[in-house]
Amino acid sequence: RKEVEQDPGPFNVPEGATVAFNCTYSNSASQSFFWYRQDCRKEPKLLMSVYSSGNEDGRFTAQLNRASQYISLLIRDSKLSDSATYLCVVNMNNYGQNFVFGPGTRLSVLP
Amino acid sequence: NAGVTQTPKFQVLKTGQSMTLQCAQDMNHEYMSWYRQDPGMGLRLIHYSVGAGITDQGEVPNGYNVSRSTTEDFPLRLLSAAPSQTSVYFCASRPPGGRNTIYFGEGSWLTVV
DSSP states (O other), X not given: OOSEEEOOOOEEEETTOOEEXXXXXXXXXXXXXXXXXXXXXXXXXXXXXXXXXXXXXTTEEEEEETTTTEEEEEXXXXXXXXXXXXXXXXXXXXXXXXXXXXXXXXXXXXX | OOOEEEEOSEEEEOTTOOEEEXXXXXXXXXXXXXXXXXXXXXXXXXXXXXXXXXXXXXXXOTTEEEOOSSSSBOXXXXXXXXXXXXXXXXXXXXXXXXXXXXXXXXXXXXXXX
């Protein structure tokens, strides 16, 4: 089993739709969790951290379920500019370099 | 704001050639890393450094060397290029601590023929 797995995608949704991505991780001792966004042929950039109680940033909501070892990202009212690949990132411990990246889920928002 | 700067952006190598990917950051970050990204796979850690003079291997270190003589610079050397090293390479830096943002360079597209 891969350490971090994501919905394979791609997701093709119309503008205004709500879309949810899921991510699972294998190490129950993992400490911190993130969603990064990567545009085509660009570097990944932090979208948001994921906190235990869940957190929201505008149209984006992240949830963490430690018992089931999964993370989700919900995008409401999708915009064309949301088209990108979304990377789930898990820090397997709270220090050092053990950030593990999922393979990413590609989203295309269609007009 | 320069952030993380890596060069070159594109490179074509012949099998067996060597080259160095340069990486520099101006944020005084202690932690620097090199990743490679291949289709269908997540970013995989090649080598990392937690400070000047300290380097360690990541998940896929074979065929690559690094050094960290200064806080700012973290070059990646391909010793004898192989077609399997065709990939996109990202240099990254971040402050210590498990919750800090990772800052990436713009990437280097390497093709080995």
